[in-house]
Amino acid sequence: MGPQASKSYPGQRLVRPAGPNAERAKQEIDYGRRGTAGYVFGALQPATGAAFTLTFERRTTVNWVDFLSAVERWIDPAVERIYAVLDNLNIHSAPDALLFSLLHPRWEFVFQPKYAAYLNLIEPWWKVLRSLALKGRRFEAWAEIEEAVKRATAYWNDHRHPFVWGRRRRHRQPRRLGIAAVPNLTLI
DSSP: OOEEOOOOOOOSSEEOOSSTTOOOOEEOOOOOOOSOOEEEEEEEETTTTEEEEEEESSOOHHHHHHHHHHHHHHSOTTOOOEEEEEOOOGGGGSHHHHHHHHHOTTEEEEEOOTTOGGGSTHHHHHHHHHHHHTTTOOOSSHHHHHHHHHHHHHHHHHTOOOOOSSOOOOOOOOOOOOTTSOOOOOOO
8 A cells, every 4th residue: 555654744834924915824834754654565355355454664575475474374275276466566576476476376466457556456445444544644653554554454354345346336216218219109
């Protein structure tokens, strides 16, 4: 889920109003990151809706292989084949990750085409996780983000449902025939 950092900090100084017609002074926007930013790795089983997340302080090949090992322990040993749909990030195809796939023959890595993130079901799930864990909240440290992600994943797994790709199906009213419809006539 990309880099997540505790970014909610006030500006460095007050910005004075620009002229006599200005209504109030506002704080300068601060876009800088402070402290440690981290990364969230996740796995999703679309058929059951079960999710698994782990947080790491850095996005490295070692952390990626550690995450894959944790997912290997998380998935039921009775499952014969695991398809991991991945984007083209360099750590996903690093030699250590490929060695992991050789040591675990039930794993198969499927790389999605570039610019086709919508093909991966975990992408909409990341949006759900962000809204459960991060939206509208203020974090002062990376540990708080880790705890929020952990709680949000546990909440999701308690209320999980099969995850279906595509738009949500809404009930539609049956269409009524309009003026342009051909009348039901019988000619003799």
